[in-house]
Every structure is written in structure tokens, then in C-alpha cells.
Amino acid sequence: MLITCPYCGPRDLSEYTYQGDANRTRPDPASTDKDAWYSYVYERVNTAGEHREFWQHSGGCRSHLLVTRSTLTHAISFVGFAREHGELKHQERRKGGKA
Numbered sequence: 001m002l003i004t005c006p007y008c009g010p011r012d013l014s015e016y017t018y019q020g021d022a023n024r025t026r027p028d029p030a031s032t033d034k035d036a037w038y039s040y041v042y043e044r045v046n047t048a049g050e051h052r053e054f055w056q057h058s059g060g061c062r063s064h065l066l067v068t069r070s071t072l073t074h075a076i077s078f079v080g081f082a083r084e085h086g087e088l089k090h091q092e093r094r095k096g097g098k099a
């Protein structure tokens with residue numbers, strides 16, 4: 001499987017590290033809502049079809065990517081930088097970065 005890094009171009013899967021499901025929204029770290037944390041940690045959807053995932057180009061430019069991949073065919077329909085798609089803004093705020 002090839003993933004086309006927006007910065008480096010097409011590269012083999014062995015250069016990437018899976019970083020997790022991009023469909024879930026992490027609760028506020030200060031939240032004590034046990035149901036929200038339980039849902040975030042344990043409840044997963046087993047999608048048959050298009051699935052949004054975070055990958056890191058760990059063997060290349062080390063960029064964090066948002067990838068939309070079919071779980072049925074492994075066809076990739078979208079690759080973009082995760083920072084440009086809003087999902088990492090919450091984590092960046094915790095580190096003191098730009099939101």
C-alpha cells in the first residue's frame with residue numbers, strides 16, 4: 001500500500017506509523033465526565049468502507065497526516081496534513097501551540 005505524503009510524495013506503508021482513528025473527538029482533558037472518557041477510550045465503530053485515520057510519516061518528514069482509506073479495498077481517497085483539518089487543534093492548545 002502506498003500513501004502519498006503531501007510533502008514527500010508516494011511512499012511505501014513501511015515508512016508510516018498508524019496514529020489512530022480520526023473519527024473520535026477527545027474530551028477536554030480537564031473533564032471528569034466518566035461516560036465521555038469511557039466512550040472515547042473503549043467504544044469503537046468497526047467501519048466497512050471509508051475510514052478517517054491519523055498516520056505519521058515517521059520514516060520521512062515526520063508529518064502527521066489525516067488519511068481517508070477504505071477498509072474494504074485499502075484505496076486511499078484523501079491525504080492531508082492533520083494540522084490543517086482541525087482534529088489536532090485541541091492537542092496543540094494543551095501544548096501551548098497555535099489553535
Ligand SMILES: [Zn+2]
Pocket residue numbers: 005006007008009057060061062063
Ligand atoms: Zn512526508
